[in-house]
Amino acid sequence: MARSLLADSSLSTVSAGFVAVLVGVASSVAIVFEAARAAGASEAMMASWIGALGLGMGLTCIAFSWYYRAPVVTAWSTPGAALLATSLVGIPMANAIGAFLFSALLTLLLGLSGTFDRITRRIPIPIASAMLAGILVQFGLSIFTSLQSNPLLVGAMLLTYLLGRRWLPRYAIILVLAIGFSLSWLLGLIHFEQLHWSPSQPIWVAPEFELSTLLGVGLPLFIVTMTSQNIPGVATLRASGYARVPISPVISGTGLASLLLTPFGGFAFNLAAITAAICTGPEAHADPARRYTAGIAAGIFYLLVGLCGASVVALFSTFPQALIASLAGLALIGTIGSSLASATAEVDSREAALITFLITASGASFFGIGAAFWGLIGGLASYWVFRQGNS
Structure with a gap:
């Protein structure tokens, strides 16, 4: 098994895993910190949150990708963190942990029931693919909005991508990452002076349960x-050709991981969509059967984030936003x-x-639920109306 993993791995799959983690952490970690602060977390407790989240994502990515031989990438719930940043104000940490456990238990029960899998399997592939494209298109557009604000850095990355896709397609994103990092360093856009390395120290918070919370x-x-994370995550797997992955065990696994790690700050785990698309796309590997190693690589990098907690987050945060946005957009063009x-x-x-x-x-949101869900509802309703008209 280990020999097969090494044989299936490549520089492109490892690079895809790294880019997925870099984009996932750097783009949303500030929201997680805001959620922790809203609950009154100290600096040490915030590091514990990042440690628990990194550990949970790392273990689930590795386990699912290895077992199903598919790039199954998990993530923390970014919309969930945004919700917590506003709803946890004034709520004691112990009560917040109790609410996280309640959410995790619901997730586990839904996965064990098989209901979520049965529902998502009724989504037609064209609708799932369209929803995925709608989620990712903003990342493609960010290449050119970033080009306007930082033409030298992004222009060099774009040119590298075009030349790489022409002559070295398997290594195009690796070259883009190397050029982007090197140029950012030369331009003085990356600063390591204030980084202090320290391992994560888990902090247990005993849950308390209050009905209102x-x-x-x-x-x-x-x-x-x-609605905002797992449904798009399923769509990513389906649209990328990994419909054979059973969703119920994966949902159950993320719910179980949340139950175990919530007392340390692992508030919610779910299937990834955007970062998963980096690992499921052709840039990760030309052979879809070998892309599972990108999911395992992402898991290993997430474990490193968990082990070093806030230090790794601070490292990722030193990268300029134009580099992160352009790297994500270029990595997702194929998908x-x-x-x-x-x-x-x-x-x-x-x-x-x-x-x-x-x-x-469009990014339209109603009742606190994101556009991906409403796009799916609107698409399914339209699909039904058109089919009725043609019958």
């Missing part, structure tokens, strides 16, 4: 994580293209897929 924090956390192709391949479902894409890409 369970219903006001735990239940919304569960709903937001399911955006294949998702759009799959979404519009069937004439009968093309309009419904485009409605899904447009609603999702």
Whole structure:
């Protein structure tokens, strides 16, 4: 098994795993810190949160990707963290931990019931692909908005990508990362002077349960994580050709990881969508059967984040935003293209897929639920109406 893993691994899959973790951590860690601060967490406790989250994501990425031989990438719930940043103000940490445990228990029970898997398997591939394209298109656009603000850095990365795709397609993103990092260093955009390395120290908080907090924090956390994170995560796997991965055990596994790590700050784990797309796309590896090693690589890098906690987060935070945004966008170009192709391949479902894409890409949010969910609802409704009209 280990020999097979080494044989299937490549520089491109390891690079995809690293880019996924870099993009995931650097783009949303500030929201996690805000959520922790809202609950009154100290600096040491915030480091414990990052340690627990890194450990949970690392272990689940490695276990699922290894077992299913598919790039199954997990993440913390970014929309959930945004919800917590506003809803935890004035709530004692012990009550907050109790709400996290309630959300984790609901996730575990939903996964064990098999209901979530049955629902998501009814989503047509063109609709799932359109939703994925709508989620990712903003990252593609960020390449050129970043080009406007930092033309030298982003221009060099874009040129490297084009030349790499022409002559060294498997290593294009690796070259982009190398050029982006080197140029950022030369331009003085990266500063390591204030970094202090220290391992994470887990801090246990005994949960307390209060009905108002369970219903006001735990239940919304569960709903937001399911609708805004897990449904797009499933769509990513389906649209990338990994429909064979059973969703119920994965959802159950993320719920179990949350139950075990919540007292240390692991508030919610779920299937990733954006960072998963980096590992499931053609840039990770030309052979879809070998891309699972990108998921394992992401897990290893997440474990490093967990072991060093806030120190690694601080390291990632030193990278300029233009580098992160452009790197993510370039790494996702292939996936955006294949998702759009799959979404519009069937004439009968093309309009419904485009409605899904447009609603999702709009970023519209209603009742605290993100655009991906409403894009899916609008697309499925349109799909049903058009099918009724053609029957």
